[in-house]
Amino acid sequence: MAPKPAPESDRQVSPSPRGVRRREQIVDVALTLFASSGYRGTGMTEVASQVGITEPGVLYHFGTKVGLLHAVIEQRAKLSQAFARDVAEQGGLAGIREIVALAHRSAREPDLIKLFAVLLAENFEDDGPAHDFFVEHYRALRVSVVELIEAGQRRGELRADVDPALKAVEILGTLDGMANQWLLDPEAVDFVACVEAYVATLERDLALAPSS
Numbered sequence: 001m002a003p004k005p006a007p008e009s010d011r012q013v014s015p016s017p018r019g020v021r022r023r024e025q026i027v028d029v030a031l032t033l034f035a036s037s038g039y040r041g042t043g044m045t046e047v048a049s050q051v052g053i054t055e056p057g058v059l060y061h062f063g064t065k066v067g068l069l070h071a072v073i074e075q076r077a078k079l080s081q082a083f084a085r086d087v088a089e090q091g092g093l094a095g096i097r098e099i100v101a102l103a104h105r106s107a108r109e110p111d112l113i114k115l116f117a118v119l120l121a122e123n124f125e126d127d128g129p130a131h132d133f134f135v136e137h138y139r140a141l142r143v144s145v146v147e148l149i150e151a152g153q154r155r156g157e158l159r160a161d162v163d164p165a166l167k168a169v170e171i172l173g174t175l176d177g178m179a180n181q182w183l184l185d186p187e188a189v190d191f192v193a194c195v196e197a198y199v200a201t202l203e204r205d206l207a208l209a210p211s212s
Contacts (some may be wrong), residue, residue: 029050077133091151096202
């Protein structure tokens with residue numbers, strides 16, 4: 001009897017270029033399917049079929065369907081978290097203005113934005129396969145925005161009476177809401193223009209008034 005593939009956490013990714021390319025191909029196919037049908041609505045057989053391999057071939061690389069899910073969402077999360085860290089390092093008004101750059105990049109990757117929206121909706125319950133991932137993801141993003149605001153407050157650019165933690169929740173919630181409306185009705189909602197207007201409002205609301 002052939003041994004079962006090791007779980008994702010126990011197996012290192014194949015160092016061969018062919019293995020890396022195959023893994024990337026599976027993730028790309030799964031991303032598209034998860035974004036259109038959701039995690040629960042996508043079968044591993046369908047993923048394998050579109051890649052052109054067998055279902056055991058997919059499991060060889062990821063161990064389980066949950067392992068594949070984590071690989072897909074981590075690809076998206078790494079991009080947004082890296083950008084958030086860069087913005088936090090700039091801090092203050094410069095960091096706030098960089099949110100527009102994130103909007104431009106996101107507008108070029110609608111499938112990734114849709115993927116997160118679909119999977120987030122499937123994982124509100126505690127037992128969701130990616131619930132803990134999304135909890136930690138948004139915690140990390142809130143920390144980055146808090147650091148951005150606190151840096152601006154220390155430099156005297158942003159108002160000291162602003163609560164960084166509350167403002168971080170507002171900023172992330174507003175950006176997610178704009179993205180969702182854009183995904184639903186892209187002809188009527190210009191995501192980048194909405195973000196640009198919101199960032200301009202943030203600058204006016206958060207900037208410390210110049211002393212007379």
